[in-house]
Amino acid sequence: MISLFIYFGYAAGIIFFLIGLVMLSGFVFPKDIPAQLKYVMGITLVLYGIYRVTSTYFKSKQDARLAKKNDENTKSNILS
Numbered sequence: 001m002i003s004l005f006i007y008f009g010y011a012a013g014i015i016f017f018l019i020g021l022v023m024l025s026g027f028v029f030p031k032d033i034p035a036q037l038k039y040v041m042g043i044t045l046v047l048y049g050i051y052r053v054t055s056t057y058f059k060s061k062q063d064a065r066l067a068k069k070n071d072e073n074t075k076s077n078i079l080s
Helices: 004-025 035-079
Strands: none
Touching: 004 035
16 A cells, blocks of 8 residues: 555655746746746756655655565464
């Protein structure tokens, strides 16, 4: 069973990534804001979105591995 936190992690990562792309495209900031600020914020959000999705992915794999290991230990204890 996938935890609610896993869904939240993926959703947050995708949202941060998309907001970063929108900032980089120039739709969000007014024209009088320096372009460097737009690029720094956009790239930071894109990278954080990628980090969030990958860390959530590896965390879910680790949780699945631990659940499987606990399941195997429980079965071996019952059979003993």
